[in-house]
Amino acid sequence: MRIFRNSGLGIYLGEIQSDLSQVENLVGDAGALLLTGFTNIHNLVRVQQKLAGELAAAREMAEAGRPQRRQHPIADVTDQAAVNQESSFPLLLAQQAVIADQIELEVNRIVRSLQFQDLTTQLLAHAKGRLAALESTLERIGEATGTGASWPTDGGTGMNDGHGHTHQAATRMMAEIIQFPRSKPVVQHGMETGDVELF
Amino acid sequence: MAKTILAVDDSASIRGMVSFTLKSAGYEVVEAVDGVDGLEKAQSHEVNLILADVNMPRMDGMALVKSLRGLERYKTAPILMLTTESSDAAKAQGRAAGATGWLVKPFDPTRLLDVVARVMR
Numbered sequence: 062m063r064i065f066r067n068s069g070l071g072i073y074l075g076e077i078q079s080d081l082s083q084v085e086n087l088v089g090d091a092g093a094l095l096l097t098g099f100t101n102i103h104n105l106v107r108v109q110q111k112l113a114g115e116l117a118a119a120r121e122m123a124e125a126g127r128p129q130r131r132q133h134p135i136a137d138v139t140d141q142a143a144v145n146q147e148s149s150f151p152l153l154l155a156q157q158a159v160i161a162d163q164i165e166l167e168v169n170r171i172v173r174s175l176q177f178q179d180l181t182t183q184l185l186a187h188a189k190g191r192l193a194a195l196e197s198t199l200e201r202i203g204e205a206t207g208t209g210a211s212w213p214t215d216g217g218t219g220m221n222d223g224h225g226h227t228h229q230a231a232t233r234m235m236a237e238i239i240q241f242p243r244s245k246p247v248v249q250h251g252m253e254t255g256d257v258e259l260f
Numbered sequence: 261m262a263k264t265i266l267a268v269d270d271s272a273s274i275r276g277m278v279s280f281t282l283k284s285a286g287y288e289v290v291e292a293v294d295g296v297d298g299l300e301k302a303q304s305h306e307v308n309l310i311l312a313d314v315n316m317p318r319m320d321g322m323a324l325v326k327s328l329r330g331l332e333r334y335k336t337a338p339i340l341m342l343t344t345e346s347s348d349a350a351k352a353q354g355r356a357a358g359a360t361g362w363l364v365k366p367f368d369p370t371r372l373l374d375v376v377a378r379v380m381r
Contacts, residue, residue, distance in 0.1 A: 169369045254368040
């Protein structure tokens with residue numbers, strides 16, 4: 062780190078790491094905000110559903126006390142309005158039930174979407190690990206020359222060498238970093254529902 | 261009496277979503293942040309099903325499953341893995357460790373509840 066940090070490549074990698082950390086923070090904040098909003102929406106829906114149930118119960122009680130309205134639906138204008146209102150209740154309740162089902166589907170979609178934080182966090186950790194390994198290897202390349210060559214400290218990108226030892230050391234160390242585990246923890250490219258398998 | 265599910269995941273957002281889904285369906289939920297925490301809570305609570313991530317610090321999901329299967333109380337308890345891993349090799353490893361099923365993230369709440377109900381029957 063000490064030799065490498067102020068080189069052009071070191072600065073470049075540092076910016077990548079800084080960007081990745083910033084993405085991780087933004088994702089975390091977004092996840093927290095979404096969770097809060099989603100929970101509030103769900104609670105409001107529950108209240109709405111309860112209200113619909115209470116309206117239905119009130120209507121049943123009203124019907125039990127006014128059977129004559131059904132016998133003379135047109136004679137009294139006031140009753141006509143009441144009859145219209147009463148006849149709209151079943152339709153309204155049916156519509157509310159359909160809406161409730163649709164909201165539940167949307168809620169399920171949100172639950173699935175909110176899991177993006179876990180997936181992206183794992184991807185970010187994987188990328189940061191590869192960067193850290195690369196940085197460590199480049200640092201070792203600089204230390205391994207032993208012939209006065211070094212990484213530049215003025216933002217330059219070239220290593221002052223001209224010695225065969227440096228080139229051979231770099232080749233060997235780059236071969237080592239290729240051994241870094243390449244299996245990705247996350248292969249999903251979208252937020253489609255994952256597979257389920259029971260053994 | 262409501263059944264209790266142990267949700268083990270190092271991701272707070274996943275634990276939140278899993279808890280929300282399961283509690284909405286009437287289950288009690290106990291949360292754990294990694295395999296070590298999960299093992300402790302499995303022993304301190306009466307748990308009917310374990311839902312565990314694979315990639316976790318301190319103790320991963322595979323090690324947790326093996327440890328749970330070593331306990332008399334959890335020899336045959338349903339243990340579902342909920343993970344981003346989807347390779348056949350990983351699933352085979354989970355099956356060999358003693359897992360009951362394998363769910364790939366992101367999970368769908370309806371599907372999760374269906375699988376949970378099925379394995380707890």
